[in-house]
Amino acid sequence: MTVFIMVAGAFTGTHVWQETATRLAAAGGAALPVALTGLDAARPADPSVPADLETHIADVLAVVDAVEAGRDIVLVGHDYGIHPVVGAADRRAGRIARIVYLDCGMPQNGVPALAAVPDQALRARLAERSRSGSPDGEVTPPTGEEWQRWGSTAGVPGPALDRLSALAAPQPLGTLLQPLRLSGAVAAVPVSGVLCTGNGVGIDLVQRLVDLGDPALAALAEPQVGFFELATGHWPMLSCPAELADTLLRAAAGGGRRLRPAGADSAPAHLRPFPLDLPEVARDRKGRVDLYAPAGAPPRPAVVFVHGGPVPAGARPTPRDWPALVGHARLAAAEGVVGATLDHRLHDLADYGRAAEDVADAVEAVRSDPRVDPDRIALWFFSGGGLLSADWLAAPPAWLRCLAASYPVLAPLPNWGLTGSRFHPVRAVAHAGGLPVVLVRAGLETPEIAATVASFVAAAEDCGARLELVDVPKGHHGFETLDPPEETRPALLRAMRSVIAHLEG
Numbered sequence: 001m002t003v004f005i006m007v008a009g010a011f012t013g014t015h016v017w018q019e020t021a022t023r024l025a026a027a028g029g030a031a032l033p034v035a036l037t038g039l040d041a042a043r044p045a046d047p048s049v050p051a052d053l054e055t056h057i058a059d060v061l062a063v064v065d066a067v068e069a070g071r072d073i074v075l076v077g078h079d080y081g082i083h084p085v086v087g088a089a090d091r092r093a094g095r096i097a098r099i100v101y102l103d104c105g106m107p108q109n110g111v112p113a114l115a116a117v118p119d120q121a122l123r124a125r126l127a128e129r130s131r132s133g134s135p136d137g138e139v140t141p142p143t144g145e146e147w148q149r150w151g152s153t154a155g156v157p158g159p160a161l162d163r164l165s166a167l168a169a170p171q172p173l174g175t176l177l178q179p180l181r182l183s184g185a186v187a188a189v190p191v192s193g194v195l196c197t198g199n200g201v202g203i204d205l206v207q208r209l210v211d212l213g214d215p216a217l218a219a220l221a222e223p224q225v226g227f228f229e230l231a232t233g234h235w236p237m238l239s240c241p242a243e244l245a246d247t248l249l250r251a252a253a254g255g256g257r258r259l260r261p262a263g264a265d266s267a268p269a270h271l272r273p274f275p276l277d278l279p280e281v282a283r284d285r286k287g288r289v290d291l292y293a294p295a296g297a298p299p300r301p302a303v304v305f306v307h308g309g310p311v312p313a314g315a316r317p318t319p320r321d322w323p324a325l326v327g328h329a330r331l332a333a334a335e336g337v338v339g340a341t342l343d344h345r346l347h348d349l350a351d352y353g354r355a356a357e358d359v360a361d362a363v364e365a366v367r368s369d370p371r372v373d374p375d376r377i378a379l380w381f382f383s384g385g386g387l388l389s390a391d392w393l394a395a396p397p398a399w400l401r402c403l404a405a406s407y408p409v410l411a412p413l414p415n416w417g418l419t420g421s422r423f424h425p426v427r428a429v430a431h432a433g434g435l436p437v438v439l440v441r442a443g444l445e446t447p448e449i450a451a452t453v454a455s456f457v458a459a460a461e462d463c464g465a466r467l468e469l470v471d472v473p474k475g476h477h478g479f480e481t482l483d484p485p486e487e488t489r490p491a492l493l494r495a496m497r498s499v500i501a502h503l504e505g
Contacts, residue, residue, distance in 0.1 A: 226256020
């Protein structure tokens with residue numbers, strides 16, 4: 001009989017597992033939700049000894065050690081709960097049959113759970129508090145709509161969300177600020193990942209991250225790692241407990257989709273050829289910026305192509321050498337304008353601020369080049385780089401003649417922790433004035449990203465923005481190098497020529 005030891009996330013206790021545990025027991029398993037000190041009514045904290053991460057690791061170890069020898073133990077960690085789960089598994093690696101990462105990050109040795117807090121404003125405040133040497137205290141739990149700052153509440157019934165708020169407990173600061181200490185033994189324990197697609201991440205996205213070649217992500221493609229998806233938000237134990245129980249049973253049996261290692265079999269999607277045959281154009285590399293200038297007398301208008309992300313810092317080649325970006329720049333040059341690509345430092349969801357600075361610096365570098373007409377510039381954003389368009393929509397300079405975006409993210413996804421930030425194109429478009437916007441939509445876009453695009457289109461229509469839509473009906477996210485060329489060529493040419501018409505008009 002498999003024993004499922006389940007650890008809930010921040011602010012929550014054993015009550016969230018009630019329905020899932022019942023279903024696991026009915027299927028022949030044993031379910032043991034862990035009461036974490038200071039978070040669960042069954043285990044109040046000693047006021048004189050504030051709870052920290054080590055406290056919660058000890059709570060999990062106590063449950064593990066109480067299981068009779070010979071039973072298969074599956075540790076399930078949701079949200080913050082994965083940190084005490086991994087800490088406990090590292091100390092009892094021989095007893096743990098599998099770890100299930102339930103819609104959560106990947107804890108690392110020496111890194112506190114604070115690094116995984118999605119609310120970036122709160123993360124920054126707590127990090128400053130940690131630097132000042134004040135680790136005591138607690139974080140007030142969210143209520144109602146505030147839960148969205150910690151993850152999508154999609155699918156959670158209203159009464160369940162009300163109960164979640166009513167039973168929520170303050171999170172002891174020490175649990176978030178104390179670094180996780182691992183010996184490395186946990187690396188031998190098989191792993192399953194359960195991704196909640198309503199929270200913005202699916203298996204295909206994880207595969208793309210692995211394909212980028214960052215060594216830190218290579219372990220996700222090992223044979224002992226399997227992945228599952230649930231079409232719901234961040235709290236599946238409340239939104240779909242039956243489906244979650246079934247998924248946990250399949251995970252315990254070693255099921256799940258395996259990922260392809262980087263470089264295996266064929267080229268990953270982002271390194272496949274651009275769908276248009278274009279003449280070679282010499283690349284001129286200056287710092288983070290590459291220029292592709294057509295022959296002939298300068299100065300000429302320029303299109304600056306801004307890649308998406310986050311892209312791990314260790315990914316090679318870097319985005320400005322990806323065929324899609326190079327292809328767009330060469331297409332621009334073939335059409336008679338300067339194409340420019342760049343690398344910006346959007347390596348993590350917390351990096352949008354410095355990525356925006358990188359883009360602004362790159363644009364000024366392009367405008368200062370003698371081959372470029374500084375008063376005729378277009379910016380073209382891709383994928384997660386779409387959020388970087390917000391600054392330019394909110395206050396477009398006179399020299400910005402057009403803004404384009406392909407399969408963009410146009411509002412922060414629920415688990416990105418950017419609620420209230422300036423990186424919100426849906427809100428910014430109201431200030432775009434007469435700036436022409438060319439939006440290239442993928443007809444087979446992921447639902448979560450498609451929803452942000454639909455919101456942007458509605459907002460643009462409401463404020464009378466100059467929006468042109470270019471559709472790729474059978475296109476996926478990243479369609480240039482992913483889908484058949486005959487499906488993508490017409491849209492690529494139409495979008496490029498539309499942007500250039502605004503530059504030359």
